[in-house]
Amino acid sequence: MTKGVVAALVGLLLATPAHADRALLIGVGSYPNLPASLRLQAPEEDARRLAAALTSAGFPRDRLELMTATDGTPPTRAAVLASLDRLAAEAVRGEQVLVYFSGHGAQAPTLTPALEPDGFDELYLMLDARAWDGGAGRVPGAVLDKELAARISAIRAKGADVWFVADACHAGGVFRSGGADIRTKALDTKQLSIPARVSAPGDALPPGLAEAPVDPAGAGRLAAFFAAAPGALAIERRLPLGSPDARPLSQFSYALARAIAAGRVRSLRDLAVAIEATDAGIGGGAPKPSFEGSLDMGVLGLTPDRPRRYPLARAGRTLSMPAGIEEGFAAGDRVALYIADTRVGESVVLESGIGASRLAMPPGLPPGAAEGAAALQIVGDAEHQAALFAAIAPLSARGAAEGLEVTGRLWRPGASRVCPPLSADDPPGTRPVSMLALPALGQCDVLIATIANRGTVAVDVSPIYFEADGKVTGLGYVGGGSARIGPGEQRRIAVRALTQDKQGKPLPEGVERVAIVALPAVTRSPRDLRGAVGTVVTRSGALASLDVGAGALTYRWRVEKR
Structure with a gap:
């Protein structure tokens, strides 16, 4: 089922699972050929912490390549491209490949306008990056976005899925809302002596680069996590907040490693929910991450819910x-x-x-x-669920929830051990269902609910999911979107029923529920409860007294074998 997760930084105890997935983790911060003022403290530690989170969660160390100035092969442009080419050459159908980069991003005028409508290339600066080379018309030591895209396409052409993560930005400016300990990871073009424009050879394309790539039949899926949406800034700061052991880390990578290490990795979408919930600690001016592509993929074969x-x-x-x-x-x-x-x-x-x-x-x-x-x-899951639902029940159908309209559709693709993925649009064969009289769901059935704000003011909406096995999690929005829903806007959630896992092992059956908790939009950034449902509601009772405008809509169904 599509499930939200709670972010955490943990040590995990579990035997290594058998799978063939692979990961390439690149952290670049020292930049010996650039002025000392442009060097970053966080990226190399980001990559090491992510590697530790993955291996602690059961990912095989021999399937992970770590590239920093002091770990493994130094991440020069040539070395990184060689590693990507090797991933493409060795990729096999059915595996998942993680490609992660933390470091500086920048923009430069493109020499291939046929590939860049805005006239700029996005750059990822590797260890040997230097200032602009006018003769070559490029930033030495930088990997272009189109070069990276071509190699990712080559991996996918083998039938492998790719999960790409970039903790970098390519916009100038200063992030001012978080305090003196925050630093952006963007470079202004003037800092690298990049000109405003260059003489481009018309629509000619260099060898090895094609027009927008077309996925061949059988190509693997692609999902991408970006620390900052286009035009926004990725940041590094001292983390954990308020801790005497705080050190410079990238905010996005910190949240990512915590979420993976927590073992709540049922899907990439769930991981995205955890990251978004953690970012609330920065404040209203925080950069907004972006999550795109096939977010219902698993996370590198990792098993969720470990101690x-x-x-x-x-x-x-x-x-x-x-x-x-x-x-x-x-x-x-x-x-x-x-x-x-x-x-x-x-x-x-x-x-x-x-x-x-x-x-x-x-x-x-x-x-x-x-x-x-x-x-x-x-903490007992069943105990959590009972206490949580008891706290939400008094909020039903009042306050900020009064302006919400929830409509449902049901997709029944047929039972199988491996359920088909859910597309961004409703699959053929979906049919309307009443959210107030939902039928029983069987293996692979998907309930799709659309939450529309028919009111006149914005509300912060957190869908909370009560599973048959007693777990309580937050649900991500299909297609993305923040917890704040303005008048006339809508979001979609999806819940997939499972009565057996991929190995055929039976899973718990019984009653499940979703509670759509709504809060008045009275803060600069949305109040998203999905990442902390166990705390905000279960024991402190804070949800009921959060403000007088709190409200909720609840729906229930039964999961059973058919």
Whole structure:
């Protein structure tokens, strides 16, 4: 089923699964050929942290290539292109390939106007990047967007799926809303001596580059995550917020690694929901990430919902933990303390914020043990679901939800172990259904709900999904879109029923629900509850008292074998 996730930074305990997926992680920040003022502190650590999150989550280390100035092959332009070519040569049908880049982005006037209607190439600056070379008409050491696209197309032509992630930007300007610790990852053209225009050879295309690529029959799927939408800025800042151990990290990559490590990786769309929910901690001026393509793909064959462990540090007479409300923690939660695989005690959460929590120091903890201990959150899914639904029930059909109209459609493609993907548009054969009298859903059935704002003011809408197995998650919007829905706007959500997994193992059957929680749009940025449903509602009761305008619409159905 399409499910939202809660972002987290964790250590995970699970045997490595058998799969053939691969990952290429590129982090470039030192830039020895550019002025020292242009060097970045975060990207190399971004790539290392993402590699650690993937391998801790069960991704095989020998299927991952890490490229930084100090890890593996230095990421020069030639080395990166060679690695991409190697991925294309070795790609096999059915695998998923992650290509990740963190570093500087820029724009330069194009020599191929037939491929760039706006007249500019987007550049990804590698380790050997230099200032503009007028004779060659390019930025040495930079990989052009079209060069990258050609190699990704070659991978997909083999039938492999590609997940591309870019934590970079190519717009000038300054991000001013977050404070002195925030720095953009964009380069102004003047900083690289890039001219405003160049003499371009008409519509001629260089060898190896074609017009907009056409996907061949059987081509793999493509999904892309961008730290900043076109014209916006990617940033680095000191993270976790407020932690004494904070260090310069890229905001987007930080949220991505936390979400992967959390084990809530049922689909790329769910991962996107987790990232968007985490970004609320920056404030209303935060850059807005962009998520495109086949977001219902899995995440590198990783298994979701693993036990999650969080490293602890001594903070005076208490313990600090780099995990907060994004991970579902709230004051009063009880957690178990471990050193390696040995349980050494139990503690309670004293207070929790975004990215950090403070725990009570348990009595009898051996001297020095806190620095080597980890906390494991102990929460029952069924208990969470019951408490959450009880908190939402009083909000039904009032307040900000009064202006919402929800209509449903049902797609029944036929039961199979591997269900067909859901397209951006409703597939042929979908039919209208009443959201107030939903039929039972069987294996592979998809319920598609359209949420339309028929009111006169904007509202912040968080669809929360109650699964048959007791889990509670937030749902991503099909085709993207923020939690804020203006008058006349609409969003779509989709829930896929599963009664067995891909190996034929039975999955829980029973009643499922979706609650569409609406809040008045009274803040600069949307209030998105999907990434913290366990905390905001279950124990603190904060949702019911968040403001008097809160409201919700709830719908239910049954999942069963047919």
